Amino acid sequence: MTNKFDVIIIGAGVVGCSIAFALSKRGHRTLNVDTLPASGYGSTSHSSAIVRPVYSHVVSCAIAHESRFMWQSWPDVLGTPDERGFAKYTECGGLILVKEGDEHLYEANLAAMSEVGVAYEILDAKDIEELYPGISLDSYGPPRTMDDENFGLPTEGSITSGILVPASGYVSDPQLASHNLQVAAQAAGAAFSFNAKVVEILRASGRVTGIRLNNRTLSADVIVNAAGPHSAVINAPAGIQLQITTRLVRHEVVYLPATARHFENGARFLVDMDSGVYQRPDGADMLIGTTDPECDPMEVVDPDNHNTSFTEQWTLQAHRAAQRFPEMGISNTARGTVGIYDVSDDWIPIYDKSDLPGYYLAIGTSGNQFKNAPLVGEIMSEIISKGLQGHDHDTDPASLELKHVNRRVGLEFYSRNRIVQATNSVMA
Secondary structure (H helix, E strand, C coil): CCCEEEEEEECCCHHHHHHHHHHHHCCCCEEEECCCCCCCCCHHHHCCCEECCCCCCHHHHHHHHHHHHHHHCHHHHHCCCCCCCCCCEECCCEEEEEECCCHHHHHHHHHHHHHHCCCCEEEEHHHHHHHCCCCCCEECCCCCCCCCCCCCCCEEEEEEEEEEECCCEEECCHHHHHHHHHHHHHHCCCEEECCCCEEEEEEECCEEEEEEECCCEEEEEEEEECCHHHHHHHHHHHCCCCCCCEEEEEEEEEEEECCCHHHCCCCCEEEECCCCEEEEEECCEEEEEECCCCCCCCCECECCECCCCCCHHHHHHHHHHHHHCCCCCCCCCCCEEEEEEEEECCCCCEEEECCCCCEEEEECECCHHHHHHHHHHHHHHHHHHHHHCCCCCCCCCCEEEECCCCEEEEHHHHCCCCCCCCCCCCCC
16 A cells, blocks of 8 residues: 555544545545544444434535435445445434424524425324324423432423424444445545554644554645544644534433334334433334433543443433333343444534644534535535635635535534534434
């Protein structure tokens, strides 16, 4: 393998592979380096992989909706067969439950979807009960922990409406999606190096010149930090300081057998902020994740030293889901996954240049950016291409044309220097 590249991408998760694919198609000679043995083995493999456009900002909504069109035609987007097959996108639709009196909390979401052209329907309580036989529409919010003596008891009010978004779904195998992108990138000339640890960002004359691995030195004019959980570890020795900070958060996702009657009339994903969980179908199982309610302390961890076993959080999430579906059976044996995610201050990623010339950032992607994997590479390619042409993305921001939603979005939305945005709680 040559030691000289146009662009070195640190990380080979779904974000890093998408960047490699987009840049390689533009003729850049790229190399992804990753400490893990294969693409998509880190945070990507733990993603719930829900694809939904329900965001309170127009850019987030537009990017997610455009990505959904690309997931629908995934093999055509890639243009290269993968011997492992292609990751499958299932459009099951999604429903967000709304407690009476909380309708105003979703006004920005509905406005963004209306502007982008995302169809939705407001359901009443009767509609919801017809969709989900056996559902409890009592309110259990705000969510409580299981050591609260009133856990599981209804509170005042009830679920009186829901936002049904048909153009939503999930990807069956997020790790396979990463491999699909890797294969397509390699067909366009990209290279990948696994089991490779970055020990230094090399600089000269005030800009990056390459990286030093544990066994060799590589040169490049452009370095992209897409290291996911290790992004801050990579940034620190490079002297990168950011206005928007990131932290590494640990999450557990519960798998339970999908035996409850709520799958009778369609296995769509469900967001239940009142109970504090979201869920989506997955074959014979349903996946249950947290919406990070205020009562749950955020578990910030070390990327190289954290608990990978299930804790009481698994039991808490299972029981929160059972509040909504009392017929649900909870297994005696915990199944699911434990993942760590690079989360920004406002849960919006940083896709940007940095103050170090030639050093770019694709960080703070948390779990929610999996849905945008088809477009993340294009976003970074636009920003990097502008930089290589001498444009300053800070003063002359790049933009991206979204052909399916027929609009151009400004990529300054993802700036490292943005004001922290107000966002609703985690919806998966």
